[in-house]
Amino acid sequence: MAILEVINVTKQFGGLTAVSDLSISIADKAIYSVIGPNGAGKTTLFNCATGFYRVTSGDIVLDGDSLVGLRPDVIARRGISRTYQNIRLFQNLTAVENVLVGHHPRMSAGWFGAVFNTPHTRQEEKEALGKARELLQFVGLNGVDKELAKNLPYGAQRRLEIARALASEPKLLFLDEPTAGMNPSETSGMTEFIKQLRDTLGITILLIEHDMRVVMQISDLISVLDYGKKIAEGTPDEIRNNPRVIEAYLGRGAATQHEAQAA
């Protein structure tokens, strides 16, 4: 059953069409990857689905409800969470505070609850803190609770960003190039970790990634975008041998050569 459906979505910025008539359907508990050259519209797709951009036309449906026109914070409450291509942590907050902010939509204490420190607030804070620590441990960040986010090493920041995203208890997690800037061993660690996210937490993952090894290794299904259009969709094996994909990535010459080799 599809958890997220993108139906004929087009997004234009003035005269520029970033995403054009795109339809994808993501199955529950799948790892779905979107690949494509720079400027293909992958991040734009993320921004449309998380409510930062309003689609020009088309519909995006989560669990049967349309997300079009909803504010980002409402969409977050509905169960979509994301990370960013260039890490965007709350730099001057500690690691544990970052995760607690992620948990914000699942908490309810307001002004009065905070000022009078009601039993409900106390209970909620205690639980949230426990959960945040648990999540930090889950992503492999031990003993850095009180460290400012900006002072963490790069790989740890990536993990912290994922912990923050998980803290909102999402059904669907968008990962925007989670292995960008990592060395091969960090990359394979992250690949394993993403798989584990789906397997142990049962979260559906929409992944944008440039590293082909990562994509081919963990994806259930892959879509290839080029100039905002979907040029191919299929399993890793199908995509690997699709001439249009090779063309988009390596140019026409390479594609014909590949065909010749195949023949």
Place this chain on the structure above:
Amino acid sequence: MKEESPFTYRDALQFGLIAGILVIFISLVGMVVAFNERYIVAQTITLGQIIVFLPPLTLGYYGARRAKGRQGSKGLLMSLLLGLVAGAVVAGFVILGTSVNLRTVFINAAPKLFDVLTFGRESAAAAALWAIAGGGLLAVLGGVFTLLSSWLRRALVMAITSVVLIGILQELLNITFGSRNWFKPVNEFFFEQKGLSWTGAIVIFVVTVLISVWRTFYGDRPAKAMSRMSPQSQRSIQIGSLVLGGIILLLVPRFLGPYPSEILTTVGIYIIMGLGLNIVVGYAGLLDLGYVAFFAIGAYTMGILTTVGKLSTMEWSFWLALPAAVLLALMAGIILGIPVLKMRGDYLAIVTLGFGEIIRIVVLSDWLKPSIGGAQGILQIPKAHIGGYEFKGPEQVYYLVLFGIALVAFVAWRLRDARLGRAWKAVREDEDVAEAMGIHLVNTKLMAFATGAAFAGLSGAIFAAKLGSIFPHSFNLIVSINVLSLIIVGGIGSLPGVVAGAFILVGMPELLREFADYRMLMYGALLVVMMLVKPEGFVPEATHQREFHEDEEEIEADSLAAETS
């Protein structure tokens, strides 16, 4: 601070020139002569002389510190060079000033000034030599400080500072305790007619050094001793010290008398406002330059509702009008908040600035004059009462202010560590991401505006009841700027910082009333120096402290990285 390049002779020259020009500047604006009236140590040294010594001394220190990075001995040489240059600049100024009449342009370049700068030396040549030698000496002295170990340096700086501070406070102490019996012998021991006595100065100096040294080497003992105790006794000690602090705070006006209490209430009113603006600017990162508007709304609401003068309407009591004032300010905060929600940074600052001015102009206008008095303001605002107790003079209003601070500080402290406080900080750090994390931006920002405005309203209401009459000119832009400055000086986002900032920026100028002309100048200088030397403020939040003293990382590079994929 950023990586420092090696200190060359050119830098020394530059530092010397800066020190010299600084001395000339403070001379020409008249500070030297004005401050020369105040003796710090009787018949020996005046405040005017101290501020003349300060530039070569501090720049000598910084020069030596930077030069020391390469070679130990070179530091002092650099200081000497720097000091000689500074002295030469001042010498040139003295020669020029004594031979040519500069007064047509610089009215402060009077003979009296040159008397101070030359320490009474008659001939220009001798004076010039003295200036050069003095500059060199002072700068080397500053340089020597770099050679001391840090505990000794800290002790000496503390000791000198406290001697100067107590010297400045002489008059205030006289006013405050003049009538007490115990004060006379103490006064005679420490002070002469003008300034500290030598014995007094030495005693203060030695005592401060001892205290500082004790704190460096044994300062952690009480904390250590406490950590060895059981949680219960730790807790009871904490509660005990809180209670003790509370009792001391309650006894302060009785002990100090009216004038210092008056200063404290003024400081307190700014503390309440500071705590409010700290939520808006420090936590939520929304730069509000029109904050005085809410203070005015609080004050005017109190005025209109309680006055028994010719504008009287309700003639409510203070306690009935207080919630109304707070509520109205809170609503004004929301009303201002709604249109500016989409704005960020500079745009927000400009719009709020405009809002502050609108309120002031509306209050001044003829249009509302029949109900709020226009430029004549509102008179005959009754004092607050509890039963038969009247908050009449500063000694009584003090308690009202103390109550206000306690209330507001408690709320601010609770909110800071709660879900709402985290949401504010997240919005401050990155609005878009905060929203993507499920934070309702509109509500979160409005809460910050409303809370901040309510605090200002409370402050304004107390202010109105304290003065008994209010006029539009009390609600100038300068109030907003003062409040913002005190937050920055204290340490943005820090609650104790607000208190420290208010004492430094509002309390200190009150003590130096006779130098009111230079208030703004000192303010500005203090802010600039703070931003260069201690950008995180005097009492920073723990996290901010780390932030500023960590080497800057590639956040810039990160944020510059293109968003496209």
